[in-house]
Amino acid sequence: MAERVRSGTVRLWAAARRHPFFAVILAIAALLRAVAMVGYTPAMFFNDSFDYLHVAMQPYPHPLRPDGYSFLLIALKPFHSFALVTGIQHLMGLAMGVMIYALLRRKFGVWKWVSAVATAPVLLDGYQIQLEHLILSDTMFTFLVMCAVTLLLWHDRPSWRIAASVGLIIGLSWLTRSVGAPVLLGVLTYMLIRRVGWRMLAVTTVACALPVVSYMGWYKADSGKFAITESNGIFLFARVYKFADCHRMDDLPVSEMILCTEPGNRLPNSQDGIWNVKSPLNRYTGNRFGPYQNSLANDFSKRAILAQPVDYARVVGHDFLRVFQWKRTTFPDPATYGQYEFGKTTKELPDWHMDADSIASAEANAYERGRARTKIIEPFGTAIRVYQDHVYLRGTMVGLILLVGLGGMVPMWRRFGGRALLPWTLATGLLLAPAATAEFDYRYVLPAVPLASLAAGIAFSPEVRERYAALARRLRPATGAEAAPPTGPVEEKVPEVAAK
Template sequence: MIRSRWSAHLWFGGLLLAGVVVRGLAVLGYRPVLWFWADSFAYLSSAIDLRPLPSRPSGYSLFLWFFDSVQAVVVVQHLMGIAMAVAIYALLLRAGLAAWGAALASAPVLLDVHQVQLEHLMMADLLFTFLVVAAVALLVWRPGAWAVVAGLALLGAATVTRTLGLPLVVVAVVWLLLRRANWRAVGAGVLAAAVVVGGYATWFATVHGSFGLGGSNVWMWSRTMTFANCRVMDPRPELAVLCPEAGPRLAAPAYIWDPSSPLVRSGAAKEELTGEFTSLAIRSQPVDFLLAGLGDALWAFEWNRRIYPSPGPQSAYVFPDSVRPFSDKVASAGRTATQLTVQYQGSSGETAVVEPYAGWLRAYQEQGYLRGPFLAAILLAALGGMAVRLVRGRFADALPALLPWAAAMTLAFLPPLVAAFDHRYVVPVVPLACLAAGLALAPRPAGGRPARVAVTGRAEQAAHA
């Protein structure tokens, strides 16, 4: 009997073991971690000084503050990746999906080399993904009052890690209202998210003098530079200096870093001018704005990963053949990479490529990832499964899959719309898409009773007992 019970999980056990092996190769082959210049060091300096960064939310820096070793950080991040796969598997089993089907849905999270690379990267994206998946899984599992509060609080934590978490709070609240969740529970959850986000904004204000999460108008301005037509916009002379040059347009991020970018002519009023230019461009060319973002977002579904915005292993987010050694160049806050890592953990965090483990991992990454058309198929399968239930009048049964699907679509299409396409932004879509497809094809709702019953008051709960 016991053996029969465990044999049902052999598919997942095999995939789990393979996922652990791939992560083991990353830990052994690229020691202690991969760095993304210079964002990784900005997060690290913020963790050392414990201050909010002006350019981006510092939730990841708060996470780093709890450690004193980059090796420990990367191991925890790999464990988070495995935990997401386990959560998907357990939730789909609860929804009645066959064990092999639930295992298949978790496979991309366990085996996609780009997921593993993101876990091995000193960046906020993995923590953000983990918080979002944890929140969605918690809300779908059983959306009782405590789960609503905890789930929305987790999305608040995701927001102070990456600002993309904020629209996901809205998505989750709308979903809860569709499930007719108790309004007191939803209100308490919104309050919990607001406390997390508001607490961070207050901390930000004590350091930088104004409430915010950190960010810059420059990113959105660079997005508009791929379509802006100043003859249509007719900007005032002070804004006209930001107009794109005649000729082929560059990738959006290039307008931030290229020394010949119009941005260098904006002077000290850069934030004010880029914000006004962005607003004018979107109001003057709303269709071009939407088409530019949509066109870039569709790159995620191509067969081959597009190396964007420029060739090189960093832009493709792969495990590289070699890694540049730390230099004397300032990495962040007036300190070099060596100085920052020594201050953080007492020794240099310079990456060493160790063979043969790194070579085995590089060989695996040639084919070991989810191709774009398969991601599109997973999202369409989820949509189709929900549509079938709606046609059959089973609206409540379609709702569990709706939350992860809506979250996946938000993360797939919003970043290219407001900033730029980047494969690093596509990886968080995968676990949510797999969860949505599994729930849409499962025979019963994952959350048991509808949310309205699960979160009602004591009297109504007693009536159902």
């Protein structure tokens, strides 16, 4: 055993010496995550955390969000440790940086220092570290998507095993966050462009469908409907809530008129259309996330989009562009925004009734088998808090990263942007999807960053650099040929006669 440890240490040290810049970044990233774990123990909680935890304590298909992340909590439940959960999530964050570096160096031949810099937005961002420390699905979802992309980019012509693995991973990501559905569409489109063959496309699709259809079968057995959630229409209602004008909708059913709100009576944020007690959805009796309300909200939202496409495009564009703002503002409200930061104080866990017999704080304490409330340990808490305040990826930087990736795709236009097409389109899609289906939220930006960073790194690959060099060579002679001829007299040069 000691010999194995010694051998592993030697190999690790040798790898660090071969890749010193990345080794330093990775070591700093690991140290920062260790400081976060010690400074805020055992974990940090968001409002959604207690829904995931409730499913882990009493498994059932949740009507609002799929249970993929709850399955992870169930698997780790015997250890009774939220610190173990966040520790695994921090390892996922580090692993995403390793994936980016390995792909850029080994597969695309990018310079070492550029490959290392491409990992920094994932490994060193203060808000990314905090997101990994929350009991939330986002880190797991991002990790699964990065695994699928890494497998697909590593193998130019994937075997059926690789295709099946990619499909299965995407299926799990779909069950972790519903936005995994467009990820499948992006992956299949990329495979079609790369001409991997219809058999590999079929294998990927079937492998993805296995966990998804199984989950939908469980949902049907529990609620009577073959679905993943009962919330897609309700979230879409939040998107149209701020602009929907019932006077412009034709043949609006009486049952949906309850959702109409005059402009002067609307709440300030789109998300208020779901969560605020004054939401029009609360005018119906019964569960707000029931199938009846979801169906009505979905139909109403589609009517609003078709009747007011310009207004819909305006709110989507506004939220999408908000991603790229330099200054980070308090949004949607101080209470929600504060949960995205390492705070100076912590609150007691909520006493919400998750059902008739369960309370959120009690379930958290039962999972931990002890006191689960976040405790700040100094000076580590102050250290990671100050770090997050000053070191994070601003929205404008995200835009620049996307532009660099797009710049690397331009000379590869005959091949639809080359292999950077996959991570770049997925990153853009993950940024656009919340703006199109719900509302902007800062935490929805971070899952796109590893993919965008990977695409930006590919822009420095030898293949792309050579394309740009060839383009420069073609432009240089053309510029010389188009130069105007001299207008003055041309002096004739008389050949000199050699003296004898």
